[in-house]
Amino acid sequence: MPVSDDLLGRRAEGETLDRLLTQAKSGSGQVLVLRGEAGIGKTALLDHVSARATGFRVTRAAGVEAESAFPYAGLHQLCVPFLDRLDKLPAPQREALGTAFGMAAGPRPTRFMVGLAVLTLLAEVADEQPLVCLVDDAQWLDSMSSAVLGFVARRLLAERIALVFVLREGSNAKDRDYLDGLPELFVRGLDDADARALLESVLKGPVDGRVRDRIVAEARGNPLALLELPREAADGLDPGPLTSRIEQSFVRQIEPLPSDTRLLLLTAAAEPLGDATLLWRAAGLLGLGADPAAAAVGTGLIEFGARVQFRHPLVRSAVYRSATAVDRQRVHRALADVTDPAIDPDRRAWHRAQGTTSPDEEVAADLSNTASRAQARGGLLAAAAFLEQAAVLTPEPGRRADRELAAARAKRDAGALDASLRLLSAVEAGPPDDRRSAEIEHLRGHIAFDQRRVAEAAPLLFSAAR
Ligand SMILES: Nc1ncnc2c1ncn2[C@@H]1O[C@H](COP(=O)(O)OP(=O)(O)O)[C@@H](O)[C@H]1O
Ligand SMILES: [Mg+2]
Numbered sequence: 001m002p003v004s005d006d007l008l009g010r011r012a013e014g015e016t017l018d019r020l021l022t023q024a025k026s027g028s029g030q031v032l033v034l035r036g037e038a039g040i041g042k043t044a045l046l047d048h049v050s051a052r053a054t055g056f057r058v059t060r061a062a063g064v065e066a067e068s069a070f071p072y073a074g075l076h077q078l079c080v081p082f083l084d085r086l087d088k089l090p091a092p093q094r095e096a097l098g099t100a101f102g103m104a105a106g107p108r109p110t111r112f113m114v115g116l117a118v119l120t121l122l123a124e125v126a127d128e129q130p131l132v133c134l135v136d137d138a139q140w141l142d143s144m145s146s147a148v149l150g151f152v153a154r155r156l157l158a159e160r161i162a163l164v165f166v167l168r169e170g171s172n173a174k175d176r177d178y179l180d181g182l183p184e185l186f187v188r189g190l191d192d193a194d195a196r197a198l199l200e201s202v203l204k205g206p207v208d209g210r211v212r213d214r215i216v217a218e219a220r221g222n223p224l225a226l227l228e229l230p231r232e233a234a235d236g237l238d239p240g241p242l243t244s245r246i247e248q249s250f251v252r253q254i255e256p257l258p259s260d261t262r263l264l265l266l267t268a269a270a271e272p273l274g275d276a277t278l279l280w281r282a283a284g285l286l287g288l289g290a291d292p293a294a295a296a297v298g299t300g301l302i303e304f305g306a307r308v309q310f311r312h313p314l315v316r317s318a319v320y321r322s323a324t325a326v327d328r329q330r331v332h333r334a335l336a337d338v339t340d341p342a343i344d345p346d347r348r349a350w351h352r353a354q355g356t357t358s359p360d361e362e363v364a365a366d367l368s369n370t371a372s373r374a375q376a377r378g379g380l381l382a383a384a385a386f387l388e389q390a391a392v393l394t395p396e397p398g399r400r401a402d403r404e405l406a407a408a409r410a411k412r413d414a415g416a417l418d419a420s421l422r423l424l425s426a427v428e429a430g431p432p433d434d435r436r437s438a439e440i441e442h443l444r445g446h447i448a449f450d451q452r453r454v455a456e457a458a459p460l461l462f463s464a465a466r
Pocket of ligand 2: 042043044136137
């Protein structure tokens with residue numbers, strides 16, 4: 001079946017995706033990774049899958065750059081519709097998932113047990129009705145969610161489940177190898193005829209043939225570029241990679257807006273959850289009324305529904321990057337103030353930290369508590385990152401060194417040995433202290449042991465992989 005909606009030139013992709021659904025429905029678990037550059041039409045293809053998945057339950061999650069700090073945030077989005085079935089899981093799996101999601105207190109869960117729990121949970125759902133799981137912008141998932149979803153993706157066998165990931169190429173996100181080796185579909189640009197048809201649909205009034213040709217040539221079939229670059233055509237196109245040119249085009253749409261409209265857009269960009277209630281409360285604190293909201297909608301760059309949605313993630317990054325540091329801090333402080341410390345202390349602490357550059361013990365202490373919670377969930381690297389940031393914001397040098405040391409410990413436990421050693425040097429450069437010196441020595445000993453083990457294990461792992 002060809003693509004049913006208004007997507008141009010996606011017949012082959014549409015067929016592949018329809019096949020995936022048919023096979024999943026008949027009980028053979030399916031995985032597919034859609035790869036491609038920003039704006040090439042990956043999310044549009046996910047929307048297509050969602051629209052075609054008649055008879056399926058559909059659950060969806062999307063990575064957001066700022067959310068990658070929070071362990072299991074992405075996985076939680078994906079599983080949240082099914083959490084009422086947790087009691088169907090065997091106790092160790094139930095406890096692991098409950099702890100990972102911060103819903104229960106238990107021993108630090110292993111990724112393996114969380115992975116098993118997710119498999120059981122999804123299989124439980126799919127027993128009732130076939131299931132489609134869509135994970136957009138997987139390059140921005142937090143590393144715990146990535147690891148678990150990579151595990152799950154390799155173990156879907158006779159389940160009525162289709163799992164589709166979207167991965168943006170060319171972004172410098174790390175930790176993406178968890179999808180390596182899975183079936184993939186590279187999403188390419190539209191062909192010349194489709195590119196011209198799409199361009200035609202957005203051109204207002206007559207446009208010089210040479211300008212059209214240039215846009216088509218430079219967009220290389222990228223639909224977002226075809227939709228956005230015509231705005232620039234009059235003044236000639238920027239040099240540089242396509243993605244940054246599209247982003248630049250968004251910046252130029254933002255710049256002339258009134259300052260309160262820009263501030264509202266910035267508040268939305270700084271709020272990674274897309275939570276409308278939170279946004280309106282923060283906007284209220286900032287003294288932004290209905291006018292900037294209407295003006296923002298008028299630009300077509302954002303939609304305010306139950307969830308706040310940017311036209312494209314590049315709009316979010318354009319808004320955030322083009323703002324001044326002072327404004328960014330201001331909106332993060334407002335977002336912190338409207339985030340309930342009893343319900344979401346971690347995002348509150350994170351916003352507070354983004355809202356300040358000068359050391360502040362209260363902010364640092366909050367972050368350090370967030371680190372403890374991340375650690376309890378099993379997010380060691382996340383915990384280490386929060387502790388490092390807490391250390392930077394700690395005014396008192398001895399306490400700062402203690403937090404750096406705690407970060408070094410968490411990095412070592414997570415296997416990030418070089419990072420741990422770097423932090424230990426920072427601790428040494430701080431105020432001298434016998435207890436800390438003893439622990440530095442102790443940790444260095446452990447790290448040296450780990451490094452030898454890694455060195456000895458490497459050849460074995462290589463030959464095992466062959
Ligand atoms: N095949 C297509 N035909 C027409 N418009 C498309 C097509 N693919 C994508 N678009 C439009 O191009 C823009 C960018 O697509 P999107 O799916 O958001 O890209 P990506 O997720 O790869 O960054 C969207 O406005 C989308 O509606
Ligand atoms: Mg997308």
